[in-house]
Amino acid sequence: RIYNYGPRDFMQSVFYLPYETTATLANRFDLVVPPLFMNNETGMVTTEISNELKMKLGTALAIPRDIPYFAFKREHSLAVKELSKVFLEVEDIDDVYRFAMEIRDHVNHHIFLAALYHTFYERRDLNPGDLPPLETVLPDRFVPAGVLTKAKQLAKQAILNHHTRKVTVEWHVDETGIATRSPEQGVAYWREDIRLNSFHWHWHLSNPYNIEPGKRDRRGELFYYMHHNMVARYNMERLSVNLRPVEPFEDWHLPIKDGYFPHITAGNGYDWADRQDNSYFKDVRAIPLNESNYVSQLEMWRTHLYHAIDVGYMVDANGVQVRLTDNPRIGEDYGINIMGEAVEAGASVNPALYGDLHNLGHDLLSQSHDPAKRHNTNMGVMGAVETAIRDPVFFRWHKFIDTLFLRYKLTQPSYTTRQLTGAFEIVDVEVMEDNWKDNYTPMPNRLHTFFSPSTFDASRGIDFKMKPDDRITVLLKSDVLDHPEFFYTIQIRNPTSEFKRSRIRIFLAPKYDEDGQRLNFASLLHYWTEMDNFKTDPISPGTDYISRYSMNSSILSSYRSRDPDTDFAFSGCSWPRNLQLPRGTADGMVFHLFVMASDIPPDEHRPKRSLDVNRNRYPYHLPTAPGTPGTSGSFCGRPDEKYPDPWPMGYPLDRKSGHGTIEAFVAEHKNMALSEVLITHAGDPESVGRQQQAERDDCLLFTC
Ligand code: CUO
Incomplete structure (x- = not known):
């Protein structure tokens, strides 16, 4: 052995x-x-x-x-x-x-x-x-085929040269799917981000739709919530590069404007299919014919789902009404969870009536280049979880799915004052970058992003024809969106005479839309994205301060890689650390930072009931935060536990409100606060903090 x-x-x-x-x-x-x-x-x-x-x-x-x-x-x-x-x-x-x-x-x-x-x-x-x-296992899913060919050539040379230990091949995002001539290229860096695509694979394998019902707490709701955040963040990136928010793909008889040519080829000879611009969403005539799928099926399921939303209940397989409410009583499920399971479709209350809408949409889109099966083509990237996000149509499809969920959310009553208020008072909130480089003084509520190189080791995923003692490492390197770490400081007042814990929720959303208009409360529902959600240490009576580091965010896994050849910071199911912040603009994009301090009900103080209390991890797997498994709690859930927050996911910014603006909503609750944060995109890390050259009146050759 x-x-x-x-x-x-x-x-x-x-x-x-x-x-x-x-x-x-x-x-x-x-x-x-x-x-x-x-x-x-x-x-x-x-x-x-x-x-x-x-x-x-x-x-x-x-x-x-x-x-x-x-x-x-x-x-x-x-x-x-x-x-x-x-x-x-x-x-x-x-x-x-x-x-x-x-x-x-x-x-x-x-x-x-x-x-x-x-x-x-x-x-x-x-x-x-x-x-x-x-x-590191499937480099061909993330890297253009030409880059891998070059890596193979260099590896062979390195083997012949003996003394070479490391081979590095670089590529840039404009060498992949979409050319600069297409506006959609502006957000290719995000859609094709390696860790984002990897995260999507992890999410679906951690929360598969055919897992035994009940094995993942609130799995259907999590499907809604994670994908909602993904679409919201994609739209923030689009605003950052002057693109309009993604249009939901809901008129299925109009052509799909943007095609997609992935330029990736699996190492076993599989070619992902291309899709031309203006292809149609069509019935797929399978061989055998009885495995065909029809757009009319999807239309029927969509109608049934809209009906369920509008009347407030679904009908299960026995004809019994299942109420849809996000104020469930004991013994009832969240309506959004029932909807999520039916839409994806997982443990649906009635598969015959509500079908397989989300999954079949992926399937039809991945075959829309050859729906009649006349050319012996392969599937497109929309058919696989590790590649789907690369394609612009992924976000059009998921914006449609998200709009359906939002239609349901808008049927829910606004949160009542009792549901929103808490004992704590937030006095002030500030976010500050780490002091991450010399000669640079961070400023409150000023954050930066930039592109910086990211490398991973491909030597264990592709056979570079090495022998065990060749000891050559093949590294692949490209630029990814990144940012310095930052931390929140929350000044909080505890009016009671006891030390008490609070649950802090932090969300981010842009302040202005694509036309420069302020987003009102209802429009912001499309945009809020979770930045963090955590329980504090006991807060002392009177005024106290809470400090929270960005690396500890609830959307990240707490595991760090120990591989010296890569800078992969997290393993397991984790939102990519490098995409924690939206890109922002060169002259600074304004965002709302929303913070809420909730009371923790007495029964939440008890340790969380584990679904499987005997989980016994190996000692050398000790996470950085004791007791935290290797997944992002907020976006991935935890395999053996209840979802970490008992409130509806996205609370309190997932429902309509009587307030027209977020400012008015926050002003009414002392336990909430709103800050304005400016995110500036700098070309590269070195330019952060550099003074802009003042324009001078010198007489230049071409001005005088
Ligand atoms: Cu993750 Cu459509 O669910 O991709």
Whole structure:
């Protein structure tokens, strides 16, 4: 047996070189693997699996080996579930490793990976914080094909030269999907951000729609909330680069204006399909025909969902009305959770009536380049969770889905004064950048973003034909949006005579729309994005101060990578740290920073009831914040626990209000505060804080 790597590394090694046989993997990483056999017909050397194991693999064996994992297709999702079950039923992680090694030569590469990622979210003895970043496993999902070709050439040279230890290949975002001639290129840096796409994969494998009902607390609501935040943040980026907010894709008979040409090719020869500008959303005529899907199905489901929203209830499979309310009584579910499950569609109250709207939309869009199946084309990027966000149509589709949820939210009564007020009074709020560089003095409520280089190690995802002792690292490098860390200081008054904790909620939204008009309360509902949500330490009677660091945000995982060759800061399901702030503009974009201090009800002081109290993580997985698993609580939930905040997700900025403006809303509640924050986008980190050159009246050659 191996184990010269340590348990964490040996588990990770199962993920690597996903397109290569186990024999190659074993050779490259010096692993001991199960016995290998040669197939006399194909000449391939592989592991052998028993008939008993074959039976357990179920549908996973039926999916062709070389296609991507199309998460929105039921049969793919079922295959991941069944394969994960094999990994979940074995006793310890040695067995997970052994089975994984036996199985990997026989099932679809990506379904194998997806099942392993899901296993890390499910097993008590594994931790999602230890999952390798997806880009290190599947670099071809994130990097233009030409960059990988160049990396292979350089790696070969390095092997010949012996002395070269590191090969680095750089690329820029304008070398990928969309050319500068298209306005949509302005936000390509965001759509194609590696960690954002990786986060989306993690989210869907942590919260799969076909997981046993009830296994994830408020999963349907989380589907709404995370994707709502994603769309809201995308629109902030659009405003930053003078683009109008994304239009929902809701008239399904009009052409889709923007096509998408991904320029990525999977290393096993799979070519993601291109979609021409002005393609149509069409019925997909599958072979066999009974697996076809029709736009009219989606229209029918949408009508049923709108009906449910308008009448305030859904109808379950037995014909019983299920009330839709976000003020649920004990024993009732949140209406938004029921809606989320029905729309995605997960544990829907009535799949026959409400269908598969979200998933089927992804599926049809990923085939809209060849809906009649006349050209033997592959699927487009919209069909896979790790690539969908690259395509501008992803956000048009999700803006439509979000608008549907917002239609429901607008049926809910405004929060009452009792639901909004609290004992604490927020006196002042300030946000300040870290003192992150010499000769620069940060100023209150002034934040900066810039592009800075980001690197990851591709040597374990692509076979660069190295031998174990070649010791060459292949690094891929590009610029990503980034920002200095910052911290909030909240001056708070506790009018009671006791030390008391509070829950602080922080949201961000732009102050002005694309036409420079102030966004009113109703329009801001589209934009608020969560920045943080946490319980404070006990606040002393009288005036006290709360300080909170951006790195500890509830939308980030608390795990930090220990890989010296990459700067990947977080593992597991985490909003990308580098995209925590919207880009802002060169002359400063104005944002509202909303802060609320809520009282904590007495029963919330008790430790959170774990859904599985025996979870026993390995000691070397100790997170930086004790007791925090390797996921972002707010956007990903926590596999074994109740959602960390009992209020509706997005509270208190998820419902209409009698107030016309956010200022009027805040003015009525002492436990809320609003600050104005200016986010300035600097070209590069070095230009932050540099004084602008004053214009001079000198007589220049061309002015005099
Ligand atoms: Cu995450 Cu449409 O759900 O992609």
